[in-house]
Structure formats: structure tokens, C-alpha cells
Amino acid sequence: MKIKMMILDVDGILTDGKKYYGLDGMPFAKTFCDKDFTAIKRLRGAGVEVCFLSGDSRINQAMAENRNIDFYCARGRDKATYIEDFEKKYNVSRAHMAYVGDDLFDVSIMKSVGASYCPCDAPRKVKEAATEVLENRPGGNNFVMHLVDKLLADGKVLDCTLEDIERLDKDEKF
16 A cells, blocks of 8 residues: 555654643643654655644644644544545545554544554554554654655655755745
8 A cells, every 4th residue: 555645643753752841831842853854754755745633732733834744733632533634635545544643542543544653662552553563663763764764665655856855845944
């Protein structure tokens, strides 16, 4: 199966799941790995649609907007209910969608798309729902980069040129 759309959870996938909280009890910072963003550009440069589907919009939405990545906030909503919207907006069937997640909120959508992936530090129920667990790869720490390398090696996505990556890089706002 060729992947035509990659839907990414953010916390625990692009980050290691840690949040830094201020005295007001609200998160103010997270750590992301830049190689993951280059991997996302590789997908996008090869024609794969990419979006973020996260329960935390406070930091994640602004980060996505700065990188020109579509962001959807799933706080209080089953993530699987977004699939029909994605099919219409991106003109991609669920059979060609892949989801990457690491927490119990991700299980329903993982079971509803063509392929799903999780890091090795995900809970057992998430691992059971995933098409594939990336063993020896915890969330964060360039998880997406390693996943994209694997998908390229398995022929599930095509690679793009350095020019494609550079073009996408110029459109980012950070």
C-alpha cells in the first residue's frame, strides 16, 4: 500500500511527551527535533499530504502554522471522526492514510486507516492497535525521521529531491 496521507499526533511523536509548565499551571514549552521536520518535508515533497491531529492546541497549533502544516485540534472529540473530513478535503481514501500516535486517544483512528505506527514506549493497547511498532524507537528523538526512512526503504512512500525540501523550507515562518 502506498501512503498518500500521513496524519501525525504531536506530543509523544514529534516531542518526547514532556511539557514544561509555568507557575500558572499552563504548559509554555516543548522540545521538537528538527530532523523530524525535514522528514515531513520529504513526505510533502513527494506528494504525501501531512497534517497534525492533536489534543493540545496551545503550543502545537502555532508551531504547525509556522511550518505551513495543517493542524486539527481533537480535544474532546474522537480522532477517528476526522477521517471523513480528511477524505473529502485531501481527496485520499482511508486505505491510503497512515496515522502515527502513541496514546490511548489514538487507538480508534489507528484502527480506521490503512496503516498505523507507534513508538516502542507506547502503552500496550496502542501497540496492539498499530499496524507496526517501531521497536527501539521511543517517541520524540527523531522518531518521525526514522519512520520516514523505514517507509522509504519499504517502498510505501517515494523520496523527493533536495530542491523539493529546500522549496518547502523557504515557506516556513520561524
